[in-house]
Amino acid sequence: MNKVVAGPDVAVADITDGVTLMLGGFGLCGIPENCIAALVRKKVNDLTCISNNAGVDDFGIGLLLQQRQVKKMISSYVGENATFERQLLSGELAVELIPQGTLATRCLAAGYGMPAIYTPAGVGTEVGIGKELRNFDGKEYLLEMAFAADFAIVKAWKGDTMGNLIYRATARNFNPLMAMAGKITIAEVEELVPAGELDPDAIHTPGIYVHRIFEGSGYEKRIEQRTTRRD
Amino acid sequence: MALTKEQIAQRIARELKQGFYVNLGIGIPTLVANYIPKGMDVVLQSENGLLGMGPFPLEGKEDADLINAGKQTITTVKGSVFFDSAMSFGMIRAGKVNLTVLGAMEVSDTGDIANWKIPGKMVKGMGGAMDLVASARNIIVAMMHTNPKGESKLLPACTLPLTGVRCVKKIVTDLAVLDITNDGFRLLERAPGVTVEEIRAKTAGRLVVAGEIPELQFS
Numbered sequence: 396m397n398k399v400v401a402g403p404d405v406a407v408a409d410i411t412d413g414v415t416l417m418l419g420g421f422g423l424c425g426i427p428e429n430c431i432a433a434l435v436r437k438k439v440n441d442l443t444c445i446s447n448n449a450g451v452d453d454f455g456i457g458l459l460l461q462q463r464q465v466k467k468m469i470s471s472y473v474g475e476n477a478t479f480e481r482q483l484l485s486g487e488l489a490v491e492l493i494p495q496g497t498l499a500t501r502c503l504a505a506g507y508g509m510p511a512i513y514t515p516a517g518v519g520t521e522v523g524i525g526k527e528l529r530n531f532d533g534k535e536y537l538l539e540m541a542f543a544a545d546f547a548i549v550k551a552w553k554g555d556t557m558g559n560l561i562y563r564a565t566a567r568n569f570n571p572l573m574a575m576a577g578k579i580t581i582a583e584v585e586e587l588v589p590a591g592e593l594d595p596d597a598i599h600t601p602g603i604y605v606h607r608i609f610e611g612s613g614y615e616k617r618i619e620q621r622t623t624r625r626d
Numbered sequence: 627m628a629l630t631k632e633q634i635a636q637r638i639a640r641e642l643k644q645g646f647y648v649n650l651g652i653g654i655p656t657l658v659a660n661y662i663p664k665g666m667d668v669v670l671q672s673e674n675g676l677l678g679m680g681p682f683p684l685e686g687k688e689d690a691d692l693i694n695a696g697k698q699t700i701t702t703v704k705g706s707v708f709f710d711s712a713m714s715f716g717m718i719r720a721g722k723v724n725l726t727v728l729g730a731m732e733v734s735d736t737g738d739i740a741n742w743k744i745p746g747k748m749v750k751g752m753g754g755a756m757d758l759v760a761s762a763r764n765i766i767v768a769m770m771h772t773n774p775k776g777e778s779k780l781l782p783a784c785t786l787p788l789t790g791v792r793c794v795k796k797i798v799t800d801l802a803v804l805d806i807t808n809d810g811f812r813l814l815e816r817a818p819g820v821t822v823e824e825i826r827a828k829t830a831g832r833l834v835v836a837g838e839i840p841e842l843q844f845s
Contacts, residue, residue, distance in 0.1 A: 421674045421675075422693065423697075424674070424693050425691065470751060471751050473750060475697070492751045494752055494756035494757045495673065495752070496715025496756075497756075497757065498711075499711035502712065514757070514760070517756050517760070518791065519790070520787065520789065521787050563691045564676075564691040564708055565674050565691060565694075566691040567710050568675050568710065572710055599710075616690035616691070617690070618688060618690050618699060620699065621688055622683075623685040623688065624683070625685075626684075
Protein backbone atom coordinates (compact mmCIF):
# COMPACT_ATOMS: atom_id res chain seq x y z
CA MET A 396 0.00 0.00 0.00
CA ASN A 397 1.62 3.20 -1.15
CA LYS A 398 -0.35 6.45 -1.31
CA VAL A 399 2.52 8.77 -2.08
CA VAL A 400 2.10 11.19 -4.97
CA ALA A 401 4.85 13.36 -6.43
CA GLY A 402 3.63 16.72 -5.13
CA PRO A 403 0.78 19.19 -4.76
CA ASP A 404 0.05 19.66 -8.48
CA VAL A 405 -0.39 15.91 -8.99
CA ALA A 406 -2.39 15.62 -5.77
CA VAL A 407 -5.01 18.19 -6.89
CA ALA A 408 -4.93 17.28 -10.61
CA ASP A 409 -8.51 15.91 -10.69
CA ILE A 410 -10.05 18.79 -8.69
CA THR A 411 -12.37 20.44 -11.20
CA ASP A 412 -14.59 23.53 -11.32
CA GLY A 413 -17.60 23.46 -9.03
CA VAL A 414 -16.47 20.82 -6.52
CA THR A 415 -16.84 21.02 -2.73
CA LEU A 416 -13.55 21.11 -0.82
CA MET A 417 -12.75 20.82 2.84
CA LEU A 418 -9.61 22.67 3.87
CA GLY A 419 -8.05 22.00 7.28
CA GLY A 420 -6.65 24.64 9.61
CA PHE A 421 -7.71 27.20 12.20
CA GLY A 422 -6.82 30.71 11.12
CA LEU A 423 -3.48 30.24 9.35
CA CYS A 424 -2.46 27.46 11.75
CA GLY A 425 -2.24 24.02 10.16
CA ILE A 426 -3.40 25.02 6.68
CA PRO A 427 -2.41 23.01 3.58
CA GLU A 428 -0.19 25.72 2.09
CA ASN A 429 1.20 23.61 -0.77
CA CYS A 430 -2.20 22.44 -2.05
CA ILE A 431 -3.71 25.94 -1.81
CA ALA A 432 -0.84 27.21 -3.97
CA ALA A 433 -1.45 24.36 -6.44
CA LEU A 434 -5.16 25.22 -6.65
CA VAL A 435 -4.24 28.84 -7.40
CA ARG A 436 -1.89 27.65 -10.19
CA LYS A 437 -4.56 25.29 -11.52
CA LYS A 438 -7.07 28.19 -11.76
CA VAL A 439 -9.93 25.91 -10.78
CA ASN A 440 -13.12 27.93 -10.23
CA ASP A 441 -16.57 27.97 -8.60
CA LEU A 442 -15.30 26.15 -5.53
CA THR A 443 -17.38 25.60 -2.42
CA CYS A 444 -14.93 25.65 0.49
CA ILE A 445 -15.68 24.24 3.92
CA SER A 446 -13.09 25.75 6.23
CA ASN A 447 -13.32 27.29 9.69
CA ASN A 448 -11.81 30.56 8.44
CA ALA A 449 -11.17 32.23 5.10
CA GLY A 450 -7.49 33.05 5.54
CA VAL A 451 -6.19 36.61 5.41
CA ASP A 452 -6.13 38.84 2.33
CA ASP A 453 -2.84 37.53 0.94
CA PHE A 454 -2.45 34.09 2.52
CA GLY A 455 -4.31 30.85 3.03
CA ILE A 456 -7.73 30.66 1.40
CA GLY A 457 -7.38 34.40 0.85
CA LEU A 458 -5.19 33.50 -2.16
CA LEU A 459 -8.11 31.62 -3.75
CA LEU A 460 -10.49 34.48 -2.93
CA GLN A 461 -8.14 37.01 -4.54
CA GLN A 462 -8.35 35.05 -7.82
CA ARG A 463 -12.15 34.80 -7.45
CA GLN A 464 -11.97 31.01 -7.46
CA VAL A 465 -14.42 30.57 -4.60
CA LYS A 466 -18.18 30.58 -5.13
CA LYS A 467 -19.20 29.79 -1.57
CA MET A 468 -17.55 29.61 1.84
CA ILE A 469 -18.90 27.53 4.71
CA SER A 470 -17.12 28.84 7.83
CA SER A 471 -17.59 29.85 11.44
CA TYR A 472 -15.50 33.02 11.46
CA VAL A 473 -14.32 35.13 8.55
CA GLY A 474 -13.36 38.35 10.32
CA GLU A 475 -9.71 38.43 9.29
CA ASN A 476 -10.16 38.93 5.56
CA ALA A 477 -11.14 42.26 3.97
CA THR A 478 -11.25 40.79 0.42
CA PHE A 479 -13.77 38.32 1.71
CA GLU A 480 -15.95 41.02 3.24
CA ARG A 481 -15.85 43.07 0.01
CA GLN A 482 -16.81 40.10 -2.19
CA LEU A 483 -19.54 39.16 0.24
CA LEU A 484 -21.10 42.62 0.35
CA SER A 485 -20.90 42.92 -3.47
CA GLY A 486 -22.67 39.58 -3.86
CA GLU A 487 -19.81 37.85 -5.75
CA LEU A 488 -19.38 35.38 -2.94
CA ALA A 489 -21.92 33.39 -0.93
CA VAL A 490 -21.25 32.50 2.69
CA GLU A 491 -22.86 30.16 5.15
CA LEU A 492 -21.80 30.94 8.70
CA ILE A 493 -22.22 28.06 11.12
CA PRO A 494 -21.12 27.52 14.71
CA GLN A 495 -17.57 26.21 15.06
CA GLY A 496 -18.55 23.13 17.05
CA THR A 497 -21.29 22.35 14.55
CA LEU A 498 -18.76 22.62 11.72
CA ALA A 499 -16.37 20.25 13.49
CA THR A 500 -19.06 17.76 14.41
CA ARG A 501 -20.59 17.71 10.91
CA CYS A 502 -17.11 16.64 9.70
CA LEU A 503 -16.90 14.06 12.48
CA ALA A 504 -20.31 12.64 11.55
CA ALA A 505 -19.24 12.24 7.92
CA GLY A 506 -16.08 10.42 8.97
CA TYR A 507 -17.98 8.18 11.38
CA GLY A 508 -20.61 7.25 8.79
CA MET A 509 -23.46 9.01 10.59
CA PRO A 510 -25.93 11.06 8.52
CA ALA A 511 -26.61 13.76 11.09
CA ILE A 512 -26.11 15.02 14.62
CA TYR A 513 -28.16 16.92 17.20
CA THR A 514 -26.62 19.98 18.81
CA PRO A 515 -27.98 22.77 21.02
CA ALA A 516 -25.75 25.36 19.28
CA GLY A 517 -27.91 27.88 17.44
CA VAL A 518 -31.28 26.98 18.98
CA GLY A 519 -33.44 30.12 19.03
CA THR A 520 -31.09 31.99 16.65
CA GLU A 521 -31.11 32.49 12.88
CA VAL A 522 -28.86 29.41 12.56
CA GLY A 523 -31.86 27.30 13.59
CA ILE A 524 -34.24 28.64 10.95
CA GLY A 525 -35.69 25.84 8.82
CA LYS A 526 -33.98 23.08 10.79
CA GLU A 527 -35.63 20.22 12.64
CA LEU A 528 -35.87 20.94 16.35
CA ARG A 529 -36.06 18.09 18.81
CA ASN A 530 -36.43 17.99 22.56
CA PHE A 531 -34.34 15.54 24.57
CA ASP A 532 -34.83 15.56 28.36
CA GLY A 533 -36.25 19.08 28.34
CA LYS A 534 -33.54 20.69 26.22
CA GLU A 535 -33.87 21.60 22.56
CA TYR A 536 -31.45 20.54 19.84
CA LEU A 537 -31.06 21.22 16.12
CA LEU A 538 -30.64 18.49 13.56
CA GLU A 539 -27.48 19.19 11.56
CA MET A 540 -26.45 17.07 8.59
CA ALA A 541 -23.06 15.43 8.02
CA PHE A 542 -21.02 17.20 5.37
CA ALA A 543 -20.55 15.71 1.92
CA ALA A 544 -17.27 16.91 0.43
CA ASP A 545 -15.71 15.77 -2.84
CA PHE A 546 -12.22 16.40 -1.52
CA ALA A 547 -10.67 17.04 1.88
CA ILE A 548 -7.26 18.69 1.91
CA VAL A 549 -5.38 18.53 5.19
CA LYS A 550 -1.98 19.35 6.61
CA ALA A 551 -0.19 17.12 9.10
CA TRP A 552 3.19 17.27 10.80
CA LYS A 553 4.32 13.73 9.99
CA GLY A 554 2.89 11.08 7.76
CA ASP A 555 3.93 7.74 6.36
CA THR A 556 3.66 6.19 2.94
CA MET A 557 0.43 4.42 3.93
CA GLY A 558 -1.22 7.73 4.77
CA ASN A 559 -1.09 7.53 8.57
CA LEU A 560 -0.91 11.04 10.03
CA ILE A 561 0.31 12.81 13.15
CA TYR A 562 -0.44 16.48 13.81
CA ARG A 563 1.44 18.94 15.98
CA ALA A 564 0.06 21.16 18.79
CA THR A 565 -2.93 23.34 17.86
CA ALA A 566 -2.22 22.80 14.15
CA ARG A 567 -4.33 19.67 14.65
CA ASN A 568 -7.67 21.56 14.91
CA PHE A 569 -9.97 20.56 12.02
CA ASN A 570 -7.41 18.50 10.11
CA PRO A 571 -8.13 15.00 11.50
CA LEU A 572 -11.90 15.60 11.22
CA MET A 573 -11.75 16.73 7.62
CA ALA A 574 -9.30 13.94 6.79
CA MET A 575 -12.05 11.49 7.77
CA ALA A 576 -14.78 13.34 5.92
CA GLY A 577 -13.61 13.69 2.31
CA LYS A 578 -14.62 11.31 -0.47
CA ILE A 579 -11.00 11.79 -1.55
CA THR A 580 -8.56 12.96 1.12
CA ILE A 581 -5.27 14.61 0.25
CA ALA A 582 -2.68 15.03 3.00
CA GLU A 583 0.40 17.20 2.81
CA VAL A 584 2.96 16.66 5.55
CA GLU A 585 6.11 18.35 6.77
CA GLU A 586 7.90 15.04 7.03
CA LEU A 587 7.09 11.86 5.09
CA VAL A 588 8.52 8.61 6.47
CA PRO A 589 8.35 4.96 5.34
CA ALA A 590 5.46 2.90 6.74
CA GLY A 591 6.45 1.35 10.06
CA GLU A 592 8.39 4.31 11.36
CA LEU A 593 5.51 6.01 13.16
CA ASP A 594 4.48 4.67 16.56
CA PRO A 595 1.04 3.05 15.96
CA ASP A 596 -0.11 4.40 19.34
CA ALA A 597 0.73 7.96 18.34
CA ILE A 598 -1.11 8.13 15.01
CA HIS A 599 -4.05 10.56 14.97
CA THR A 600 -5.49 9.75 11.53
CA PRO A 601 -5.42 6.13 10.34
CA GLY A 602 -4.30 5.87 6.71
CA ILE A 603 -7.57 4.23 5.66
CA TYR A 604 -9.02 7.74 5.47
CA VAL A 605 -6.20 9.13 3.34
CA HIS A 606 -5.94 8.62 -0.42
CA ARG A 607 -2.93 10.72 -1.41
CA ILE A 608 0.03 11.96 0.59
CA PHE A 609 3.12 13.98 -0.20
CA GLU A 610 5.88 15.82 1.62
CA GLY A 611 5.31 19.55 1.25
CA SER A 612 8.01 22.16 0.94
CA GLY A 613 8.67 25.81 1.70
CA TYR A 614 6.21 26.10 4.57
CA GLU A 615 5.79 29.72 5.53
CA LYS A 616 3.63 29.00 8.61
CA ARG A 617 2.63 32.61 8.89
CA ILE A 618 1.60 33.85 12.34
CA GLU A 619 -1.57 35.92 12.39
CA GLN A 620 -1.25 37.51 15.84
CA ARG A 621 2.34 37.45 17.06
CA THR A 622 1.99 38.08 20.79
CA THR A 623 4.82 37.93 23.28
CA ARG A 624 5.56 38.72 26.92
CA ARG A 625 8.60 40.53 28.30
CA ASP A 626 9.86 38.60 31.33
CA MET B 627 -15.38 55.66 39.08
CA ALA B 628 -16.25 53.14 36.43
CA LEU B 629 -14.17 49.99 36.48
CA THR B 630 -11.25 49.61 34.08
CA LYS B 631 -11.14 46.55 31.84
CA GLU B 632 -8.52 45.11 34.19
CA GLN B 633 -10.83 45.63 37.17
CA ILE B 634 -13.72 43.94 35.35
CA ALA B 635 -11.42 40.98 34.76
CA GLN B 636 -10.24 41.08 38.39
CA ARG B 637 -13.86 40.97 39.62
CA ILE B 638 -14.71 38.04 37.34
CA ALA B 639 -11.66 36.18 38.64
CA ARG B 640 -13.40 36.08 42.06
CA GLU B 641 -15.90 33.65 40.51
CA LEU B 642 -13.14 31.10 39.87
CA LYS B 643 -12.95 28.04 42.09
CA GLN B 644 -10.32 25.40 42.74
CA GLY B 645 -10.26 22.81 39.95
CA PHE B 646 -12.26 24.83 37.43
CA TYR B 647 -11.85 24.34 33.69
CA VAL B 648 -12.52 27.75 32.14
CA ASN B 649 -12.98 29.08 28.61
CA LEU B 650 -12.11 32.75 28.22
CA GLY B 651 -13.31 34.64 25.17
CA ILE B 652 -11.49 37.34 23.24
CA GLY B 653 -11.09 40.84 24.74
CA ILE B 654 -11.73 41.58 28.44
CA PRO B 655 -12.32 37.86 29.22
CA THR B 656 -8.73 37.06 28.20
CA LEU B 657 -7.51 39.40 30.97
CA VAL B 658 -9.14 37.18 33.64
CA ALA B 659 -6.15 34.83 33.23
CA ASN B 660 -3.97 37.52 34.86
CA TYR B 661 -6.00 37.40 38.10
CA ILE B 662 -6.25 33.69 38.89
CA PRO B 663 -5.60 33.53 42.65
CA LYS B 664 -2.16 32.21 43.58
CA GLY B 665 -2.24 28.53 44.49
CA MET B 666 -5.61 27.89 42.80
CA ASP B 667 -5.60 25.24 40.09
CA VAL B 668 -7.54 26.61 37.13
CA VAL B 669 -7.11 25.09 33.66
CA LEU B 670 -7.79 27.33 30.68
CA GLN B 671 -9.46 25.79 27.64
CA SER B 672 -8.84 27.24 24.20
CA GLU B 673 -11.51 25.94 21.84
CA ASN B 674 -9.13 25.54 18.91
CA GLY B 675 -7.83 22.48 20.74
CA LEU B 676 -5.90 23.04 23.97
CA LEU B 677 -6.42 22.51 27.68
CA GLY B 678 -3.78 24.18 29.81
CA MET B 679 -3.16 27.45 28.02
CA GLY B 680 -0.11 29.29 29.30
CA PRO B 681 1.03 32.91 28.93
CA PHE B 682 2.27 34.50 25.71
CA PRO B 683 5.74 33.25 24.70
CA LEU B 684 8.95 35.20 25.18
CA GLU B 685 10.08 37.03 22.09
CA GLY B 686 11.80 34.61 19.71
CA LYS B 687 9.98 31.62 21.25
CA GLU B 688 6.77 31.99 19.20
CA ASP B 689 5.53 28.75 17.63
CA ALA B 690 3.25 29.07 14.58
CA ASP B 691 1.65 25.73 15.49
CA LEU B 692 0.71 26.91 18.98
CA ILE B 693 -2.02 29.57 19.07
CA ASN B 694 -5.18 30.35 21.02
CA ALA B 695 -8.72 30.90 19.75
CA GLY B 696 -7.85 34.55 19.10
CA LYS B 697 -5.02 33.36 16.79
CA GLN B 698 -2.42 34.73 19.25
CA THR B 699 0.83 32.87 19.90
CA ILE B 700 0.73 31.23 23.33
CA THR B 701 2.52 28.58 25.40
CA THR B 702 1.60 25.37 27.17
CA VAL B 703 1.86 24.68 30.91
CA LYS B 704 2.52 21.56 32.96
CA GLY B 705 -0.22 19.04 32.10
CA SER B 706 -1.32 20.68 28.83
CA VAL B 707 -3.06 18.55 26.23
CA PHE B 708 -3.96 19.06 22.57
CA PHE B 709 -7.04 17.66 20.81
CA ASP B 710 -9.07 18.19 17.66
CA SER B 711 -11.93 20.65 17.24
CA ALA B 712 -14.68 18.02 17.58
CA MET B 713 -13.37 16.86 20.95
CA SER B 714 -12.90 20.48 21.99
CA PHE B 715 -16.57 21.24 21.40
CA GLY B 716 -17.48 17.80 22.68
CA MET B 717 -16.16 18.66 26.13
CA ILE B 718 -17.94 22.01 25.93
CA ARG B 719 -21.25 20.44 24.82
CA ALA B 720 -20.98 17.74 27.48
CA GLY B 721 -20.76 20.40 30.19
CA LYS B 722 -17.22 19.58 31.28
CA VAL B 723 -16.12 23.21 31.12
CA ASN B 724 -17.12 24.84 34.41
CA LEU B 725 -17.17 28.47 33.40
CA THR B 726 -17.34 30.45 30.17
CA VAL B 727 -16.53 34.16 30.10
CA LEU B 728 -17.30 36.11 26.97
CA GLY B 729 -18.00 39.57 25.65
CA ALA B 730 -21.33 40.79 24.29
CA MET B 731 -22.89 43.59 22.28
CA GLU B 732 -26.26 43.14 24.02
CA VAL B 733 -27.73 41.06 26.85
CA SER B 734 -31.45 40.82 27.59
CA ASP B 735 -33.01 40.71 31.07
CA THR B 736 -33.92 37.06 30.40
CA GLY B 737 -30.29 36.11 29.68
CA ASP B 738 -30.32 36.20 25.87
CA ILE B 739 -27.02 37.29 24.33
CA ALA B 740 -26.09 38.91 21.00
CA ASN B 741 -22.43 39.17 20.06
CA TRP B 742 -21.79 37.96 16.51
CA LYS B 743 -23.46 40.07 13.87
CA ILE B 744 -24.62 43.60 13.07
CA PRO B 745 -26.85 43.28 9.99
CA GLY B 746 -25.54 45.32 7.06
CA LYS B 747 -22.41 46.37 8.96
CA MET B 748 -20.44 43.51 10.36
CA VAL B 749 -20.42 39.89 9.23
CA LYS B 750 -17.56 38.14 10.94
CA GLY B 751 -19.25 35.02 12.17
CA MET B 752 -20.03 33.39 15.49
CA GLY B 753 -16.93 31.22 15.78
CA GLY B 754 -17.41 29.04 18.84
CA ALA B 755 -19.67 31.45 20.72
CA MET B 756 -22.97 29.76 19.85
CA ASP B 757 -21.67 26.36 20.93
CA LEU B 758 -20.30 27.80 24.17
CA VAL B 759 -23.45 29.65 25.21
CA ALA B 760 -25.72 26.74 24.27
CA SER B 761 -23.91 24.31 26.54
CA ALA B 762 -21.88 26.04 29.23
CA ARG B 763 -23.12 25.49 32.76
CA ASN B 764 -22.13 28.95 33.90
CA ILE B 765 -21.78 31.94 31.60
CA ILE B 766 -20.47 35.31 32.71
CA VAL B 767 -20.56 38.23 30.31
CA ALA B 768 -17.85 40.89 30.55
CA MET B 769 -18.76 44.13 28.79
CA MET B 770 -19.24 47.87 29.02
CA HIS B 771 -22.61 48.88 30.48
CA THR B 772 -23.34 51.17 27.51
CA ASN B 773 -22.24 51.28 23.88
CA PRO B 774 -20.02 54.07 22.47
CA LYS B 775 -23.18 56.12 21.81
CA GLY B 776 -24.08 55.87 25.50
CA GLU B 777 -27.01 53.51 24.93
CA SER B 778 -27.68 50.69 27.37
CA LYS B 779 -26.44 47.21 26.42
CA LEU B 780 -28.67 45.65 29.09
CA LEU B 781 -32.01 45.49 27.34
CA PRO B 782 -35.55 44.17 27.74
CA ALA B 783 -34.90 42.20 24.53
CA CYS B 784 -31.86 42.04 22.22
CA THR B 785 -32.20 43.99 18.99
CA LEU B 786 -29.26 42.28 17.22
CA PRO B 787 -29.29 38.67 15.93
CA LEU B 788 -29.02 36.33 18.91
CA THR B 789 -26.07 34.13 19.78
CA GLY B 790 -28.00 32.21 22.41
CA VAL B 791 -31.23 32.23 24.36
CA ARG B 792 -31.68 32.36 28.17
CA CYS B 793 -28.09 31.39 28.86
CA VAL B 794 -26.25 34.26 30.58
CA LYS B 795 -26.06 33.90 34.38
CA LYS B 796 -24.03 36.93 35.45
CA ILE B 797 -22.81 40.20 33.94
CA VAL B 798 -19.85 42.27 35.07
CA THR B 799 -19.78 45.72 33.48
CA ASP B 800 -17.74 48.84 34.13
CA LEU B 801 -20.55 50.02 36.41
CA ALA B 802 -22.02 46.97 38.11
CA VAL B 803 -22.22 43.27 38.83
CA LEU B 804 -25.64 41.79 38.03
CA ASP B 805 -27.27 38.36 38.03
CA ILE B 806 -30.00 37.30 35.64
CA THR B 807 -33.14 36.27 37.55
CA ASN B 808 -36.74 35.54 36.61
CA ASP B 809 -37.49 39.17 37.48
CA GLY B 810 -34.72 40.58 35.27
CA PHE B 811 -31.26 41.96 36.11
CA ARG B 812 -30.58 41.83 39.86
CA LEU B 813 -28.04 44.40 40.99
CA LEU B 814 -25.43 42.79 43.25
CA GLU B 815 -22.54 45.24 43.43
CA ARG B 816 -21.72 48.67 42.06
CA ALA B 817 -18.43 50.19 40.93
CA PRO B 818 -16.80 52.54 43.48
CA GLY B 819 -18.62 55.86 43.48
CA VAL B 820 -21.26 54.79 40.97
CA THR B 821 -24.77 55.29 42.30
CA VAL B 822 -27.74 52.96 42.03
CA GLU B 823 -29.51 55.81 40.21
CA GLU B 824 -26.84 55.95 37.51
CA ILE B 825 -26.98 52.18 37.04
CA ARG B 826 -30.76 52.35 36.88
CA ALA B 827 -30.60 55.13 34.27
CA LYS B 828 -28.19 53.11 32.12
CA THR B 829 -30.05 49.79 32.36
CA ALA B 830 -32.88 49.59 29.83
CA GLY B 831 -34.10 46.13 30.89
CA ARG B 832 -35.91 45.30 34.12
CA LEU B 833 -33.66 46.00 37.11
CA VAL B 834 -34.18 44.59 40.58
CA VAL B 835 -32.55 46.52 43.42
CA ALA B 836 -33.09 44.92 46.80
CA GLY B 837 -31.56 46.31 49.99
CA GLU B 838 -28.16 47.97 50.26
CA ILE B 839 -25.96 47.45 47.20
CA PRO B 840 -22.32 47.14 48.28
CA GLU B 841 -19.54 48.96 46.51
CA LEU B 842 -16.88 46.83 44.82
CA GLN B 843 -13.60 46.76 46.74
CA PHE B 844 -10.21 46.29 45.14
CA SER B 845 -7.08 45.75 47.15
